[in-house]
Amino acid sequence: MVKFPKLQKVTSIHHVLVAEDEDETTFTITHPKHLTWFASPLVNERAAARHNRDHGEAFLKHPHSSVNETHGSNTPENEKEHEQYEDPEEPVLKRAHESSTIQLFYDLFFVANLTTFTALHEIDDAETLKSYIAFFAILWFTWFQVALFDVRFSNDSAFERLSKALQFGIMTGFAIIGPNFQLGAEDGTAEGKATFQAYQTLSLILMTSRLILACQYGAAYVWLMNYKKAHVPLLAHIGTLFVAAMIYLGLFFSFRNNIGETGLIAWFVTIGFEAVVILLVSGRTKFLSFRKTAIVERLGLLTLIILGEGIIGLCNSVSKVGSDGVFTSDIIGMIISSVAIIYFIWMLYFDQEETNHVGTLRQMAWTILHFPFHVTVLLVVEGLNRLSVWVKLLDTITPLALVFETFENTLANSTIPVSEDFLNESVKSLNETINQLIEKFELLNIDADTDGINFYLNDMLNSTSNITIIADDASQVLGLGFSYVCENLGVDTPESAVIAAPADQVSAIFDLFSTVYIYFFSAAGLCLIFLAVLFWLGKRRKLRGEVLSIGVRIAVGVGLSLLALMDLPSLYADDNAAINTYLYTPWLLPTVVICYGIVLLVDNLLINYVRKVITQKRIRSESV
Secondary structure, three states: OOOOOEEEEOOOOEEEEEOOOOOOOOOOEEOOOOOOOOOOOEOOHHHHHHHHHHOOOOOOOOOOOOOOOOOOOOOHHHHHHHHHOOOOOOOOEOOOOOOOHHHHHHHHHHHHHHHHHHHHOOOOOHHHHHHHHHHHHHHHHHHHHHHHHHHHHOOOOHHHHHHHHHHHHHHHHHHHHHHHOOOOOOOOOHHHHHHHHHHHHHHHHHHHHHHHHHHHHHHHHHHHOOOHHHHHHHHHHHHHHHHHHHHHHHHHHHHHOOOOHHHHHHHHHHHHHHHHHHHHHHHOOHHHOOOOOOHHHHHHHHHHHHHHHHHHHHHHHHHHHOOOOOOOHHHHHHHHHHHHHHHHHHHHHHOOOOOOOOOOHHHHHHHHOHHHHHHHHHHHHHHHHHHHHHHHHHHHHHHHHHHHHHHHHHHHOOOOOOOHHHHHHHHHHHHHHHHHHHHHOHHHOOOOOHHHHHHHHHHHHOOOOOHHHHHHHHHHHHHHHHHHHHHHHOOOOOOOOOOOOHHHHHHHHHHHHHHHHHHHHHHHHHHHHHHHHHHHHHOOOOOHHHHHHHHHHHHHHHHHHHHOOOOOOOOOOOOOHHHHHHHOOOOHHHHHHHHHHHHHHHHHHHHHHHHHHHHHHHHHHHHO
């Protein structure tokens, strides 16, 4: 006979559903918590009420607000801090030491936007690189402004949830305009018209986001208006955001007149202005400082999100390079190197993280410098994913390139008319190599341009008296084979490239990876430099070994950045054999792995050595 569970009433707050053979603590069914319309950001409302009563002031308090809120509640630490706070004219805010679930939910919109924009806008040249960084800056600073409010004033209430829902809508708006966002659009074209419309929409989205934040700070001001020292800093926050919103509104009408680059500059100046003003005001106001808030955790979580974007891209790259089912030692080494780079960045950042004493002007610099740091991390993870495909591309196309190189060298020393036997043998070798490439990717059902290949091969046989035509036909065959491999690996030709013949795609793709090579090594080096600066700013007291490790990070970072000066030469250049040998081997990613590994090793060796010396000195001093 089946025994049905019985319902036992435990308290008036919740019930426990318990089977007879189960322990009562197995699971519970709890009623939803009581949600107030508004919630006070003060650490102790009752103490604040007594303060205002003693000073003959009426304290504004919502009748349904609770002293103990789930988020930013009056913990013993907060109560102790309030008791020790001596200035009666300056409020004490609740300090949530960890992010709430709704804040983490908001972060999901950030990563969704970043992933979507990355998928739609690959970095192919300098112009697309600027567009990528520009959109990321707009997205990052919008997230940053919301985070600055959340870590100081966010309390669970109906008003707060409504505000967060509107901020979700802002992030959704970014996703809507993302596909049409680009810099350098030409005025008067259909593409330019769509871009300027995206600029207008984005201006309205930025305006709305700042007005929402101004309203949130306004609600906080109502709770704190009885404290004299709260007036100026909070009104400065509200005024800065309102002025920024009006500037964005003005830029909406400016973009209607197609002012182009001038309006874009005004965007980024305004974004930087509002961030700097709010940070400076917060740094000079005790109750608005970020000391003992979750700002360090929020920035750390955002770093994880950006690294996670790299992992998503890595998985996509691995699926591309494994599309033919062939994993050579070079490909396996590339995958291991990609994972190692992401892992090393994680260790270098989180091993140095210090969560205390964030709130001074020194720490304000630590906070804002996360933007360029996150840019470098993003470019590193995106670059290593593109270079992973580059290694596979070289590995796949090498047999055809070697046949072409041998043919080209022999043809250069031939006489007119060219030997028919030589042409027949060369055409046979090229044809067989092309067929082997097609067989590698036959499971993807992507058809090669066999008609074009056969046309150029036949033309070679019929042009024995013209070496120029023969060489050009062979180049077109190489271009068609190269194009087929790129199509299977998901490598698209840059939109800015002019492709008049199949051979032109070879130079276009190499220009693409030239851009990737430059920004990858530049970002890899700058990433280490910013890690050193963040380490310096984020740690007040540094051991001698830690100072030395900072110097090592800067030195290695500068060395990696200088590697970006080794631009890609032409595919078969013989005048720079050393560079040619390095750039066309699978050692690009392992180079960064080795450099990052050296930094990690030196970090640990230096710090452990200095701590050991300090311990020995302490033991000797105690024994005397």
